[in-house]
Amino acid sequence: xxxxxxxxxxxxxxxxxxxxxxxxxxFGTTEDYYPSFDHQPVCNSFWTxxxxxxxxxxxxxxxxxxCCDQYxxxxxxxxxxxxxxxxxxxxxxxxxxxxxxxxxxxxxxxFILQNIMTNDNDKACLRTGGxxxxxxxxHGLQSSHLWEFVRDLLLSPEENCGVLEWEDREQGIFRVxxxxxxxxxWGQRKRNDRMTYEKLSRALRYYYKTGILERIxxxxxxxxxxxAHGWQENKL
DNA sequence: CCTACTTTTCCTGTTT
DNA sequence: GAAACAGGAAAAGTAG
Numbered sequence: 715x716x717x718x719x720x721x722x723x724x725x726x727x728x729x730x731x732x733x734x735x736x737x738x739x740x741f742g743t744t745e746d747y748y749p750s751f752d753h754q755p756v757c758n759s760f761w762t763x764x765x766x767x768x769x770x771x772x773x774x775x776x777x778x779x780x781c782c783d784q785y786x787x788x789x790x791x792x793x794x795x796x797x798x799x800x801x802x803x804x805x806x807x808x809x810x811x812x813x814x815x816x817x818x819x820x821x822x823x824x825f826i827l828q829n830i831m832t833n834d835n836d837k838a839c840l841r842t843g844g845x846x847x848x849x850x851x852x853h854g855l856q857s858s859h860l861w862e863f864v865r866d867l868l869l870s871p872e873e874n875c876g877v878l879e880w881e882d883r884e885q886g887i888f889r890v891x892x893x894x895x896x897x898x899x900w901g902q903r904k905r906n907d908r909m910t911y912e913k914l915s916r917a918l919r920y921y922y923k924t925g926i927l928e929r930i931x932x933x934x935x936x937x938x939x940x941x942a943h944g945w946q947e948n949k950l
Numbered sequence: 951c952c953t954a955c956t957t958t959t960c961c962t963g964t965t966t
Numbered sequence: 967g968a969a970a971c972a973g974g975a976a977a978a979g980t981a982g
Contacts, residue, residue: 859956859957860956860957893969893970904957904958904979906958908958908959909958911969911970912959912960912969912970913957913958913959913960914957914958915970915971915972916957916958916959916960916971916972916973917956917957917958919971919972919973920956920957920973924956933965933966933969933970933971934969934970
């Protein structure tokens with residue numbers, strides 16, 4: 715009900731860099747589409763090989779530049795003076811602070827950064843078999859409800875992969891484009907490989923009662939309700 | 951441990 | 967016929 719605006723990690727990140735599941739596992743083999751993987755260059759870059767906490771001021775600056783190019787963000791809406799900081803400081807910025815410093819772009823930047831940190835964490839976990847739980851706590855990364863997961867995916871151009879798509883950005887109407895893929899992603903988040911769209915959608919339907927979602931008569935189309943927050947474009 | 955709340959699982963029936 | 971949608975019920979998971 716009154717969750718703070720804890721933004722979760724996007725999914726454990728699967729497809730960027732070291733996939734936990736193969737594409738075919740994740741999206742099925744019988745699919746007719748092919749991944750539009752023009753988002754991938756995050757891979758193998760400095761940004762994912764060195765934990766953001768260790769970035770220098772210069773690195774942070776470069777990262778902003780990189781994001782603008784890569785994700786087509788308008789550099790003009792970024793107040794670079796707010797980002798004259800090192801990686802450690804960057805990591806401790808809240809989503810609100812990102813928004814203050816760069817508006818909508820800030821929101822994306824925040825998500826991109828969270829994403830990188832999550833990847834890092836996951837990789838470390840895989841190698842060492844368990845990382846200090848501190849890191850995952852520092853940004854409320856572990857807590858995500860289904861609707862927040864969906865919201866974050868919608869706000870995350872680099873993770874989305876066309877699984878979800880805005881139908882009407884202003885009204886918060888969106889469409890599930892690849893239902894089973896979404897279910898797999900959610901399942902991976904919850905470490906539940908038995909998740910299906912059938913079951914996920916049941917959970918979504920419960921949101922109608924609580925006003926997190928509003929009913930839309932079209933198949934695979936949902937709308938954020940009055941009790942959902944954090945999806946609007948200009949509002950924090 | 952208890953409670954409240956969310957999500958998962960399963961199911962039967964309906965609609966597209 | 968295949969996918970989705972609808973909800974009821976109950977079990978399981980989680981936060982506090």
